[in-house]
Amino acid sequence: MADITLQNVVKRYGDGFPAVNDVSLDIADGEFMILVGPSGCGKSTLLRMIVGLEDITEGEVTIAGERVNEKAPKDRNLAMVFQNYALYPHLTVFENIAFPLRLRHQPDEEVRRKVEEAAETLELTEHLDRRPSNLSGGQRQRVAMGRAIVRDASAFLFDEPLSNLDAKLRGQMRTEILRLQRRLGITTVYVTHDQVEAMTLGDRVALLRRGELQQVAAPRALYEEPVNMFVAGFIGSPPMNFLPAVVEGGELRLPVVGFRPPDDVLARVGDRSRVMVGLRPERFTTVTGDGAGPDDVEFEAEVDVVEWLGNEQYAYLPYDEPEGADTTLEELERDLDSERLRSQLVVALDPADAIASGDRIRLRFDPRSMHVFDVETGENLTLGVG
Numbered sequence: 001m002a003d004i005t006l007q008n009v010v011k012r013y014g015d016g017f018p019a020v021n022d023v024s025l026d027i028a029d030g031e032f033m034i035l036v037g038p039s040g041c042g043k044s045t046l047l048r049m050i051v052g053l054e055d056i057t058e059g060e061v062t063i064a065g066e067r068v069n070e071k072a073p074k075d076r077n078l079a080m081v082f083q084n085y086a087l088y089p090h091l092t093v094f095e096n097i098a099f100p101l102r103l104r105h106q107p108d109e110e111v112r113r114k115v116e117e118a119a120e121t122l123e124l125t126e127h128l129d130r131r132p133s134n135l136s137g138g139q140r141q142r143v144a145m146g147r148a149i150v151r152d153a154s155a156f157l158f159d160e161p162l163s164n165l166d167a168k169l170r171g172q173m174r175t176e177i178l179r180l181q182r183r184l185g186i187t188t189v190y191v192t193h194d195q196v197e198a199m200t201l202g203d204r205v206a207l208l209r210r211g212e213l214q215q216v217a218a219p220r221a222l223y224e225e226p227v228n229m230f231v232a233g234f235i236g237s238p239p240m241n242f243l244p245a246v247v248e249g250g251e252l253r254l255p256v257v258g259f260r261p262p263d264d265v266l267a268r269v270g271d272r273s274r275v276m277v278g279l280r281p282e283r284f285t286t287v288t289g290d291g292a293g294p295d296d297v298e299f300e301a302e303v304d305v306v307e308w309l310g311n312e313q314y315a316y317l318p319y320d321e322p323e324g325a326d327t328t329l330e331e332l333e334r335d336l337d338s339e340r341l342r343s344q345l346v347v348a349l350d351p352a353d354a355i356a357s358g359d360r361i362r363l364r365f366d367p368r369s370m371h372v373f374d375v376e377t378g379e380n381l382t383l384g385v386g
């Protein structure tokens with residue numbers, strides 16, 4: 001068991017490019033920490049520096065209070081659980097789990113005791129004599145974890161362990177890893193680019209962009225209180241709508257509607273003449289006549305495409321993009337590797353609403369549910385408002 005801390009950690013590869021740039025992060029003993037971000041943002045590099053497979057250019061990594069920068073991977077006592085499980089096909093489950101103990105020439109008695117104990121925890125007892133090829137994907141993953149458990153590793157490290165699996169198995173494995181981590185209470189650092197894994201597995205999530213840490217928070221806080229447009233756009237599916245807005249005479253003019261925002265929101269806008277308004281798709285509802293909050297904003301728009309999924313329904317509503325408002329979003333689209341963020345509004349509606357392509361529909365949203373961002377820095381101006 002151990003806590004892991006990163007202090008101002010930098011990684012520069014040969015070409016001088018900072019793949020990880022000044023990252024500081026405290027991972028508590030027993031915590032399940034997720035490192036997430038788009039491909040190439042430095043997740044694997046960060047993990048590999050913790051485990052010792054990559055030199056640390058600057059900064060310090062400590063495990064259980066001790067500096068490990070100069071320590072070889074085998075002396076850090078961390079267990080990396082690889083994507084392909086790295087099981088030996090010719091060995092039984094028992095011997096696969098026992099492998100690290102055999103390497104250290106531990107006595108048979110000790111090996112048996114530890115393997116059986118791990119197998120018990122992992123519900124693998126009746127499979128100990130089988131070979132990996134006869135096991136399900138989930139069972140194989142557990143064998144790989146068993147190997148880490150018998151070593152009494154201080155922490156588990158995962159690098160996208162589920163990315164090669166089909167969607168159904170991925171879902172099962174996700175639950176399995178979560179259950180095991182909870183049961184074992186072992187410090188875990190888990191790299192993924194998948195926001196569903198990030199949101200469901202982590203006690204906390206660390207979100208990276210181009211090697212820099214953007215925000216570290218519990219999944220719920222990340223979703224509800226994103227510090228900037230990048231975090232807001234990365235977390236949530238479909239992504240948050242970003243609507244360029246002009247500020248004039250105490251009003252916000254969005255491409256789809258103009259209105260006077262609540263005073264405390266306006267105060268945060270300050271003397272800016274342009275801002276970016278963020279509204280999550282699920283914050284919109286269709287207007288059916290009653291039930292509007294006193295401050296709700298209503299507008300009409302034409303539906304381009306409808307996606308009806310039974311339990312969800314999404315409508316896509318194009319709008320005319322104001323001139324010169326899009327450079328921030330273009331860059332964000334590139335970084336997020338996202339579908340088009342511009343010139344269409346995505347709304348999640350009640351699947352019971354009968355909506356078809358070409359309909360003009362009336363929508364409403366509560367202006368308190370919007371985030372307002374600075375167009376230059378992307379900073380969320382409305383954190384803590386309302």
Ligand SMILES: Nc1ncnc2c1ncn2[C@@H]1O[C@H](COP(=O)(O)OP(=O)(O)O)[C@@H](O)[C@H]1O
Nearest residue numbers: 013014019037038039040041042043044045046
């Ligand atoms: N061995 C290497 N040499 C040079 N550049 C590398 C090396 N490994 C990774 N990089 C670069 O560092 C950045 C971060 O890579 P990586 O940590 O693998 O990202 P992620 O795991 O988030 O996809 C990328 O731009 C990648 O091209």
Ligand SMILES: [Mg+2]
Nearest residue numbers: 040043044045
């Ligand atoms: Mg990677």
